[in-house]
Amino acid sequence: MARPRIVIVGAGFAGYHAARALLRLSRGRAEIALINPMDYFLYLPLLPEVAAGVIDPRRVTVSLPETLPGIRLILGEADRIDVDQRRVGWVDAEGRHGDCGYDRLVLALGSVNKLLPIPGVNEHARGFRDIAEALYLRDHMTRQIELAVQAGDAAERAARTTFVVVGAGYTGTEVAAQGVLYTDVLHARHPRLPARPRWLLLDLAERILPELSPRLSDTADAVLRARGVDVRTGVSVREATSEGVQLTDGEFVATRSLIWCVGVRPDPLVSELGFKTERGRLVVDEYLTVPGHPEVYAVGDAAAVPDLTRPGELTPMTAQHAQRQGRRAAYNIAASYGDGRRRAYKHHDLGFLVDLGGTEAAANPVGVPLAGLPAKAVTRGYHLLAPPGNRVRTAADWLLDAALTRQVVQLGLAAPAAAALDCTTMQDRPVIH
Numbered sequence: 001m002a003r004p005r006i007v008i009v010g011a012g013f014a015g016y017h018a019a020r021a022l023l024r025l026s027r028g029r030a031e032i033a034l035i036n037p038m039d040y041f042l043y044l045p046l047l048p049e050v051a052a053g054v055i056d057p058r059r060v061t062v063s064l065p066e067t068l069p070g071i072r073l074i075l076g077e078a079d080r081i082d083v084d085q086r087r088v089g090w091v092d093a094e095g096r097h098g099d100c101g102y103d104r105l106v107l108a109l110g111s112v113n114k115l116l117p118i119p120g121v122n123e124h125a126r127g128f129r130d131i132a133e134a135l136y137l138r139d140h141m142t143r144q145i146e147l148a149v150q151a152g153d154a155a156e157r158a159a160r161t162t163f164v165v166v167g168a169g170y171t172g173t174e175v176a177a178q179g180v181l182y183t184d185v186l187h188a189r190h191p192r193l194p195a196r197p198r199w200l201l202l203d204l205a206e207r208i209l210p211e212l213s214p215r216l217s218d219t220a221d222a223v224l225r226a227r228g229v230d231v232r233t234g235v236s237v238r239e240a241t242s243e244g245v246q247l248t249d250g251e252f253v254a255t256r257s258l259i260w261c262v263g264v265r266p267d268p269l270v271s272e273l274g275f276k277t278e279r280g281r282l283v284v285d286e287y288l289t290v291p292g293h294p295e296v297y298a299v300g301d302a303a304a305v306p307d308l309t310r311p312g313e314l315t316p317m318t319a320q321h322a323q324r325q326g327r328r329a330a331y332n333i334a335a336s337y338g339d340g341r342r343r344a345y346k347h348h349d350l351g352f353l354v355d356l357g358g359t360e361a362a363a364n365p366v367g368v369p370l371a372g373l374p375a376k377a378v379t380r381g382y383h384l385l386a387p388p389g390n391r392v393r394t395a396a397d398w399l400l401d402a403a404l405t406r407q408v409v410q411l412g413l414a415a416p417a418a419a420a421l422d423c424t425t426m427q428d429r430p431v432i433h
Contacts, residue, residue, distance in 0.1 A: 007102035011036035013322035014300030015108030021330030033072040043387040050134040052178035055397040062389040111264035111301035120240035125260040132418035145186040159254035161197040168203035172261030176201040177356040216362045219371040266302040278304040286344035299325035308346040353379045
């Protein structure tokens with residue numbers, strides 16, 4: 001018999017770990033192809049530290065060819081799937097199209113920035129989901145402070161030194177926590193700038209980090225407020241313009257910096273597949289297969305996976321679940337070929353980590369609430385061990401950041417369009433140049 005062909009679409013947490021497990025389980029008995037626009041796995045949790053200049057952007061990338069030897073890497077973005085013919089099509093960065101057949105298909109399409117029908121947001125806000133967006137934010141913060149120093153008008157200076165983050169979940173909270181430390185460094189190096197940069201963190205929820213217990217949420221809130229971050233709950237943006245944002249409470253905030261961290265939505269390709277969806281995610285059974293298509297598996301943010309630990313609910317869109325779903329899909333695929341037996345996906349959350357920069361963090365590993373240095377130690381330890389590479393280099397960057405002054409020059413690697421909210425495909429997202 002010809003070797004079965006397994007195609008994985010996407011190399012995020014779910015796709016990467018599915019590929020890694022399949023590579024080990026197949027032992028060369030299957031042909032495995034991985035379709036992804038980039039040649040790396042991106043470790044998203046450390047992006048705020050990239051934006052703040054704590055670590056080099058290469059530390060959050062793990063080479064796919066180096067860590068997944070024996071897997072065929074197809075550099076492209078999936079743009080069509082024919083489940084009747086069992087073929088996947090893609091388009092590469094140069095606009096060329098290709099396709100290949102499959103015997104088993106793993107859809108790990110991931111997610112993109114969530115868009116809301118708020119006037120001006122899509123035009124004036126910037127997202128925070130990839131390296132280009134993190135590098136753009138770092139340059140943008142640096143540039144706004146430098147332009148503020150040159151500004152002769154006090155109103156312009158205040159607008160350029162005001163940064164608004166919308167969304168107080170994990171990403172938004174960490175961006176605000178790291179960002180205020182970075183702009184403080186910039187402020188200290190520009191004595192001609194009279195006022196300290198201002199940061200606002202907005203969310204319609206009653207408290208920041210609503211996913212965490214009130215105790216951890218209060219810990220993070222206290223850290224942010226102690227640093228001068230203006231934390232506002234029950235408030236969001238009603239309209240955005242080039243001059244600033246109109247808030248839902250009626251206040252107008254003059255700013256040149258609107259950072260959008262309100263959450264994510266499944267990749268737009270999900271809605272084009274013709275499969276049943278729930279909350280925009282592909283419906284799957286407890287074995288991670290698409291109903292009516294036992295050869296198709298869906299995992300990660302794009303999949304509506306039933307949470308067997310909380311009957312009637314779906315697993316949340318977190319890296320913790322995506323990673324484990326990818327591995328479970330790999331084992332169930334192996335079982336479909338007679339190697340072991342398939343098992344339902346079931347996982348209890350092990351806790352959450354929020355790095356607040358400096359010596360601060362909030363964490364609840366296995367349900368134990370921690371704050372301050374103990375939480376920081378757990379957070380750093382986890383982020384050092386969880387990525388499948390770059391551990392020594394990441395640790396070295398942390399040590400250098402603690403011992404030396406931070407570099408704050410603009411790098412000029414990402415254009416504003418690279419961080420636009422509505423860039424969702426390879427064709428309309430500029431690459432880093």
